[in-house]
Amino acid sequence: RETPEAGIGLFSLAPIPPSTPLFTIPARALLNSRSLSPHYPPGLNAVQLISLHLCLYRHSPSLDPLFGPYLSTLPREFDTHPLTSQLRGADPEELPPSVANALQRLHERYLRDWTAVRAYLRNNSAALSQKPDVRTDDVLHADFLWAWLNVNTRCVYHRLKRTRADADNFTLCPILDFANHIATGPCMTPRTSPSELANAPPIPRLGDPLTLLSPRTPVGPGEELYLTYGAHPNRTLFVEYGFVVPCGEDDARAQVDVQDLVDQLFAAMGEDGKMKREMLRDAGYWGDWTLDGSPAVSFRLITALRLLYCGSDDEFDWWRNTLTGVREMVSPDNERAWKASVGVICETLIRRAQERRTRPVASGWLTGAVEALWEEEYRVALHWIN
Numbered sequence: 381r382e383t384p385e386a387g388i389g390l391f392s393l394a395p396i397p398p399s400t401p402l403f404t405i406p407a408r409a410l411l412n413s414r415s416l417s418p419h420y421p422p423g424l425n426a427v428q429l430i431s432l433h434l435c436l437y438r439h440s441p442s443l444d445p446l447f448g449p450y451l452s453t454l455p456r457e458f459d460t461h462p463l464t465s466q467l468r469g470a471d472p473e474e475l476p477p478s479v480a481n482a483l484q485r486l487h488e489r490y491l492r493d494w495t496a497v498r499a500y501l502r503n504n505s506a507a508l509s510q511k512p513d514v515r516t517d518d519v520l521h522a523d524f525l526w527a528w529l530n531v532n533t534r535c536v537y538h539r540l541k542r543t544r545a546d547a548d549n550f551t552l553c554p555i556l557d558f559a560n561h562i563a564t565g566p567c568m569t570p571r572t573s574p575s576e577l578a579n580a581p582p583i584p585r586l587g588d589p590l591t592l593l594s595p596r597t598p599v600g601p602g603e604e605l606y607l608t609y610g611a612h613p614n615r616t617l618f619v620e621y622g623f624v625v626p627c628g629e630d631d632a633r634a635q636v637d638v639q640d641l642v643d644q645l646f647a648a649m650g651e652d653g654k655m656k657r658e659m660l661r662d663a664g665y666w667g668d669w670t671l672d673g674s675p676a677v678s679f680r681l682i683t684a685l686r687l688l689y690c691g692s693d694d695e696f697d698w699w700r701n702t703l704t705g706v707r708e709m710v711s712p713d714n715e716r717a718w719k720a721s722v723g724v725i726c727e728t729l730i731r732r733a734q735e736r737r738t739r740p741v742a743s744g745w746l747t748g749a750v751e752a753l754w755e756e757e758y759r760v761a762l763h764w765i766n
């Protein structure tokens with residue numbers, strides 16, 4: 381049923397004992413690379429293939445002989461999703477820089493998929509002639525955005541491939557895709573499938589069915605049944621799914637990515653900074669530098685800042701030793717220097733967030749979510765300073 385803030389959600393009608401199988405969706409009703417690939421020429425990955433199928437059948441669900449009834453249950457629009465806002469010209473400067481950067485990466489992913497699907501349609505026009513006519517490029521593009529956002533916001537992990545790490549191990553799953561996200565607390569879980577248990581590709585042609593289990597604690601009648609979409613920071617929830625779960629005081633989920641500010645510190649060092657960037661890249665420590673509400677500085681950020689304040693060959697060696705755990709720190713002076721720089725970073729975060737507070741978020745974005753993201757930056761930074 382409809383929820384006040386999260387669209388449609390799943391609710392219990394009667395008391396449910398812990399870890400009860402709620403329903404099983406047969407493999408033939410799951411929309412994924414296995415169920416779709418027999419109907420299309422090869423050449424697309426799973427995101428592209430599922431998006432193309434949804435896109436082609438968006439306006440004519442009854443014509444889809446495979447998943448028509450399911451398609452008619454999908455959201456009509458994604459008007460408030462940040463990718464839609466960005467494509468309609470909303471100003472990314474209104475977002476915290478790390479959020480704007482994450483959204484830019486999502487936008488690039490979307491454009492890569494769109495480009496691949498357009499080329500595929502051109503190259504396979506004869507083989508696809510039985511599918512609905514896709515009309516003009518503009519209509520196709522709008523439908524593709526809708527389709528791609530359905531895939532991005534509604535798919536769940538499902539083992540279909542030989543290795544667990546294969547990026548195509550996911551599916552759209554009717555009913556299950558109405559479950560909303562909860563950050564912490566009791567939630568439903570998909571039952572581990574036979575192929576996942578065996579760590580092997582599924583034996584049935586269409587893959588395994590998907591069974592959903594109720595939370596591990598009893599559920600009363602009328603309660604919402606949630607899933608957890610992962611331990612994502614709000615930045616990711618916003619960019620990928622178009623919502624945030626605002627953080628309370630001392631919330632362990634609060635997190636700020638400070639890449640843009642640390643980047644500036646390296647840039648200000650000229651050649652020395654360039655060399656250190658390379659060292660960090662080689663060591664696998666470039667980027668993903670976060671502060672959280674604990675208040676804690678991530679080891680990745682400490683590592684980058686420690687290197688920033690290394691000046692001699694000995695210090696570089698000691699820095700390398702901190703990566704392997706042979707040494708606890710580069711030196712006491714180096715510890716003081718990087719901690720002081722975190723203080724400066726936090727002051728900038730606070731100033732920036734306060735500046736934002738003084739003017740309302742420009743239209744085009746989901747205002748409450750953007751305000752919550754700025755508030756999170758402010759709180760995390762203040763926590764560290766205090």
Ligand SMILES: C[S@@+](CC[C@H](N)C(=O)[O-])C[C@H]1O[C@@H](n2cnc3c(N)ncnc32)[C@H](O)[C@@H]1O
Pocket residue numbers: 385386387388389455533534557558559560561562620621622623624625
């Ligand atoms: C898998 S769908 C869940 C069903 C969806 N509510 C619907 O009406 O179809 C994921 C979408 O639901 C919304 N959503 C899920 N959890 C939410 C939450 N905790 N708060 C706000 N919106 C949420 C977001 O729009 C997200 O992109």
